[in-house]
Amino acid sequence: MTTSALRRQVKNIVHNYSEAEIKVREATSNDPWGPSSSLMSEIADLTFNVVAFAEVMGMVWKRLNDHGKNWRHVYKALTLLDYLIKTGSERVAQQCRENAFTIQTLRDFQYMDRDGRDQGGNVREKARQLVSLLRDEERLRLERSQALT
Template identity: 80%
Template structure:
């Protein structure tokens, strides 16, 4: 397991992030690869749940506020937003329009890496594309309609013939119920955290007291 994944899991545990927040953090991580379509699809489905929607958007805005070496947080958050605007709840686009200035300011994002490469250009171009889309209502409706049809077809293919017809409309109550159950369990218990801490301490070859001190520093 990559060290970045271990660090992210530890922060998830320490900060007691919900299932939705964990998914957004994974999709917008600093790992040198993009978020998977399956993960973004899961997040899009969760935006139809009122509680999850608030958690998802709060985490995305937080990622968009990152700077410098964390440019991947910003770029991936914009990529995720683009996907959610087209396949998630309509509230995603509405909130983005209300906060469009936060996206517009990213057209001036700057970051040159140690090799002299302008990584900020990825963020600048993506922010411009999103702003143009959000300001063009007809284009937004068209791209959203097409994206939803594609997403539904892919879902039907992946679930097999026995679940054909398990479309977006009928699936939302099930997704919301499933999320509510997971949301209730996501808080966990002190005992479960202690067991997880022992496991990670063993993996990292650290004495448990020193490991606990490390977790405190991560906060």
């Protein structure tokens, strides 16, 4: 087990996170690889449960508000949100539209790493794609129907 995974486990216990919150934290970790499709699928299934939906979305919004060296939290939260909008409960897209401003502000996300690389570019592009999808009802309906097949 990596030290980051161990640290995450300790934080999960200390903060008494629910199973749903732990899954979102794992999917949006600072690890240099993306969330697995099986984990995102589990999280999408949780969005159909009223209590778990609130926990999942609460943690996603928290991750979207991260900044600086935690740019991966933000990028992976956008990736997860994209997946949830297409495969999760309809309420995910509804809540995203209600909180569109939060996603829109990420189109200006800035972060340069120690090596001078602009790590914010991926976040900005993902935010643009998500905002575009949320504004296009017909495309969203099509994406959801394709995801279900």
